[in-house]
Amino acid sequence: MATSIPYNSLFGYGLVNASAAVAQAIGQKCFADVPNSGGDNWGLDMVNAPEVWNRGYTGEGIVVAVIDSGVDYTHPDLDDNIWVNSDEIPGNGKDDDGNGYIDDIRGWDFVNRDNDPMDINGDGHGTHVAGIIAAEKNDFGVTGVALNAKIMPVRVLDSFGGTEADIAAGIRYAVDNGADVINLSWGGPFTSPEEAQAIQYAFNKGVVVVTAAGNDGGLQPVYPGRYATDFGITVGSIDRNHAMPYYSNHAGTTPLDYVVAPGVDVRSTFPGNRYESISGTSMAAPYVAGVAALVLSANPNLSPAQVENTLTATANSTGIRSASVYDGFFNLTSDDDYFEITPGVLADSPLGLRALEGNDWVEGSSESDIINGNQGNDLLGGNGGNDTIWGGKDKDDIFGDAGNDNLNGNIGDDFISGGAGDDTVRGGKDNDTLLGGSGNDQVFGNMGNDRLHGYATSGIEYDTLTGGTDSDTFVLGGFWGVSYQGAGHAIITDWEGELDRIEVPGNASQYSLSYSNLNVGSAANDTGIYLGTDLIAIIQDSTDVNFSRDFKFV
Known part of the structure; x- marks a missing residue:
């Protein structure tokens, strides 16, 4: 748990700062400012991602698992940044790598029990999350925070939500198949021992887990965000004016690893070669997952606890008003x-x-x-x-x-x-x-x-x-x-x-x-x-x- 910045029950440790976090991870001071990207990439400017790219850290070599509704891996802003299981031979009907999943070339669908984790729910949730993390830097669309990281699609949610067993299995799959960071942009009001054990498993295996704080406006995060007292980091939402929207769950009076990130009218990738603007802490969490990927690309030897401490210790703190x-x-x-x-x-x-x-x-x-x-x-x-x-x-x-x-x-x-x-x-x-x-x-x-x-x-x-x-x-x-x-x-x-x-x-x-x-x-x-x-x-x-x-x- 970070101690250099005061903890606030509304905003936790404040706005995540990629420039300061990566600089600290390699023992340097905060990097020099660069011109803002502007337009649809305003969120990148808020978290100071371009300053990190300018120093050569882009998420290269880092795998981020999006455990969600699936990912449209054919989207032109994502297709070159989709993780590929190199130990599996495509289409031979065999489990070549012995991981228990046949032909899992680009992840797994735990809802339909097959090797096609395409985002087919209709809401485009997982695809939108994936674009915030690692959309490609090209001449169109949007750019992700960790623009050269790889996305591992893991589908655990259908239009009705997901089961605890599928979610826990999806987390373990990501850990066992090489994910460095896991993004969980979903949650609910009740604890789940299965999910908690899977998140602890990820933490113990050296994987950073990032969760969304929740969208019911509560005074503390929903689960699994509330597990950030011990494992992972949870994320609340702010808009481009640094104001927390009504729906974002607060950090709570019990200190936990909590930061905020852009989460209002965030434009990102959407199934069918489209782009949409969506709001929610589901959009804020992948900004932090992307920053975690940048930190690890700069210093891959950091443990999850060290990454979490770096993110909280370098966040931009918000002030408490008087009464x-x-x-x-x-x-x-x-x-x-x-x-x-x-x-x-x-x-x-x-x-x-x-x-x-x-x-x-x-x-x-x-x-x-x-x-x-x-x-x-x-x-x-x-x-x-x-x-x-x-x-x-x-x-x-x-x-x-x-x-x-x-x-x-x-x-x-x-x-x-x-x-x-x-x-x-x-x-x-x-x-x-x-x-x-x-x-x-x-x-x-x-x-x-x-x-x-x-x-x-x-x-x-x-x-x-x-x-x-x-x-x-x-x-x-x-x-x-x-x-x-x-x-x-x-x-x-x-x-x-x-x-x-x-x-x-x-x-x-x-x-x-x-x-x-x-x-x-x-x-x-x-x-x-x-x-x-x-x-x-x-x-x-x-x-x-x-x-x-x-x-x-x-």
Whole structure:
């Protein structure tokens, strides 16, 4: 764990700096600046990659495994930088290298159990990640951070996510077949012993593991990012103005190897010889994986721990803004303030926090806090404990984290995430995005065109989703897969046919609807939504539901 730069619970150690990291890896000072690349390569300028190329370090000889949805290895900006298994004879139907995988010339598909790790999911996720790491430097498209590194495609995700067994096997495959760096741009709220053991295996075998911190705006990373207390490094997202977006998970109060990198509107390779701009910590992590490849190309003798320490020790630290205390509450007195509460220092639990007008950041203690955002575009975090938070006016980002929280948005287009625990989430007026998180949650949209997320990936969970007035979208799946798959279900209490929508991944052929009394609400018939034979949601007291009109497949 790095100690030369102060650790911040929002941004960890700060923005990754390729120039400083590679210079430190070879015992030199930070390299001289070079002109910015500009345009679609603005992220390269932010992490100072061109300064490293100028000194001759380009990732040459380093293999980066992209363990994801696959990679379009035919893309003209990637095809010359795809790893090839030189110990395998193509097309002879034999396992020439004895690694247990027949004809794995360019990686492996653990979803379909074959040697074609092509990115076929439709979202282009793995291909986009691969381009950020190692797109070729040519006269078109984009350029990767480690422009001469090799990409090892390992497909473990389909449109519904991936299994723990496939993910763990994919990590071990990458380690055993020569990867120097592994990029994991996915995650979820629950720990997995299989995945944790595979990441530790990589660490012990000398492989650097880079993970995405998560996109639910939590006050700490999701898994596997949270394993960075011991193994690997996890990455949050910032935009080109060095501002952390609402969705990026923070570093958390428990120190771990966490840095930030560009992750908003990042343009990169996409299947079908295309390019797309995508946002998320999934895009930030490959910047750091690319920088790790540059570090290792300069000094291949570094251990994973030494690489991680180099990245954190040379990051550009961000400052902590000031606050003042008044009448048992923290009153944030400038327009853009941040304050983090330490339990037991300033007040007994429950701790009261009140922001003034302006755009404030308030993070509560691990106890049960009462936080009032007042006016302005506020970032309010409860941290641990059973917290009560009011957003006030304007556009607020509210995070409950652990504990049974009561979160209220009020006026403005708010983003509210309950985190772990049995939470009550209320959007208030305007168009809100509401996530219950893990636990048995009650989510109320109230007025406006709201997005209510039923978010459950393991364990038994029953959430109640009430949209309120106007046109609401009930989200039952996303990058994490299908919610409530083998894990309880959501109850949608106030369905309005022709106004409301259901959002799920995949296509209509994978789902079915039933119309019967499912013993929720009144004696009227309900609509059951099934993934195969698994009930994932009940629309209470309404059968006015059909796929063509009411479902959005993503």
